[in-house]
Amino acid sequence: MANDLDRFPHPHLTVDVVLLTLRDGVLHTVLVRRDQAPYAGRWVLPGGFVHLKDTLDAAAARVLETKVGLRQVFVEQLYTFGTLDRDPRARVVSVGYYALVHERLLAAVVAPGLVNARVVVPWAGERGGKVALHGPDGARLSIGFDHETIVGMAVQRLRGKIDYAPVGFELLPRDFTLADLQRVHEAVLDRRFNKDSFRRRLLASGQLRATGRREIDVGHRPAELYRFSRERTSGAQRGN
Amino acid sequence: MANDLDRFPHPHLTVDVVLLTLRDGVLHTVLVRRDQAPYAGRWVLPGGFVHLKDTLDAAAARVLETKVGLRQVFVEQLYTFGTLDRDPRARVVSVGYYALVHERLLAAVVAPGLVNARVVVPWAGERGGKVALHGPDGARLSIGFDHETIVGMAVQRLRGKIDYAPVGFELLPRDFTLADLQRVHEAVLDRRFNKDSFRRRLLASGQLRATGRREIDVGHRPAELYRFSRERTSGAQRGN
Numbered sequence A, B: 001m002a003n004d005l006d007r008f009p010h011p012h013l014t015v016d017v018v019l020l021t022l023r024d025g026v027l028h029t030v031l032v033r034r035d036q037a038p039y040a041g042r043w044v045l046p047g048g049f050v051h052l053k054d055t056l057d058a059a060a061a062r063v064l065e066t067k068v069g070l071r072q073v074f075v076e077q078l079y080t081f082g083t084l085d086r087d088p089r090a091r092v093v094s095v096g097y098y099a100l101v102h103e104r105l106l107a108a109v110v111a112p113g114l115v116n117a118r119v120v121v122p123w124a125g126e127r128g129g130k131v132a133l134h135g136p137d138g139a140r141l142s143i144g145f146d147h148e149t150i151v152g153m154a155v156q157r158l159r160g161k162i163d164y165a166p167v168g169f170e171l172l173p174r175d176f177t178l179a180d181l182q183r184v185h186e187a188v189l190d191r192r193f194n195k196d197s198f199r200r201r202l203l204a205s206g207q208l209r210a211t212g213r214r215e216i217d218v219g220h221r222p223a224e225l226y227r228f229s230r231e232r233t234s235g236a237q238r239g240n
Helices: A056-068 A103-109 A147-161 A178-189 A195-204 B056-068 B103-109 B147-161 B178-189 B195-204
Strands: A012-023 A026-033 A047-049 A074-081 A092-100 A114-120 A132-134 A208-214 A224-228 B012-023 B026-033 B047-049 B074-081 B092-100 B114-120 B132-134 B208-214 B224-228
Touching (some): A012 A103, A012 A114, A092 A147, A132 A147, B012 B114, B056 B074, B056 B092, B074 B147, B092 B147, B178 B195
Parallel strands (some): B012 B092
Antiparallel strands (some): A012 A026, A074 A092, A208 A224, B012 B047, B074 B092, B208 B224
């Protein structure tokens, strides 16, 4: 695609995807170990360069599919990161995305060479900034680029959004109990809710549909199963 | 900055800034008439290419300063637009910003060759999508690129944000009456509020500080003047 503009040096463009899931009631995000410089051996977000024929959403979907092995999950643009020194090779601007997936789906398809890192938010209510990412052995992982900042922004976005947008459902299987949904909200917001008022509020929101069925194979009285009652929202519909 | 990456063709990167103000209780945005192809003669958002040594925030600030003549206004990253055909010259991805300014400040500094276009949102509560932009004579303006979509996204962001973030103050002078603030919220959200409950809610939010002074030179009983009581928020502090 030769044109006058190509005479000018211009920044490179990547996408990086924060894929969040809940495991044991704690937010986790998928990281890939880099096998080349810069930051060889460190853990980074799944990402890739934006090709000339890729929309940004398509680039994010390609990254999820080729590096994690997932498709058709909730994914939405987050923020674009453009500090001057974020990549030692060249000026690289990265469009951050975040994706949400239920733990069992991730466990079923996750590609080899990945880690599902525990996201430790240093303090409740933090707005943006870095988080700490810990591996399965509990040790803090060494992260490349500014990817801790990107994860921090994704957690902030999810926290800001969960109370007004139907986004918590994306972290659950299709059918879930009200207790499951409450655990998602508590994990994301790092606070406890009163069971009765949480249920009243969510049932009044019109976002839930009772399936008429109950849990099976549980050691307690089976709870009613619900399903999200509107079309799934998607960043791909938002004008990009 | 020669490096291996530069061997690969990669998208160009611009910033485009939606500068919103209120005039006569209606949202307006500043447009520039393009004097070269593509879209010569059409109206577009103030924008420019991201230089290798510019952060994205710096590029947005430079655009506001050089194309509009404004500095130190509220400006925050909005969304990054990357459809394949948005620029006929080449693949150009644009990082959208929105800025907010009080009408009197804009009127004092606005550069020649600009228009302050009235933003017509086709229906209340619309999420994203295009708006219509009208010139001072009331006629609809012919807009270049996907800039109506970017303005639509900025209006959507402002609507989503005004109820939980102290952003409405940016459209007012430093000292304002509660009636001024109510007019801002009504104009942005395109709905009417009850005067008493609006005042109660805003006063309870802790965002307002009474100045102890009243309006001067008004034809009615002078109302008390308030000032925003926390530090101004800025997109520049959010990790980019």
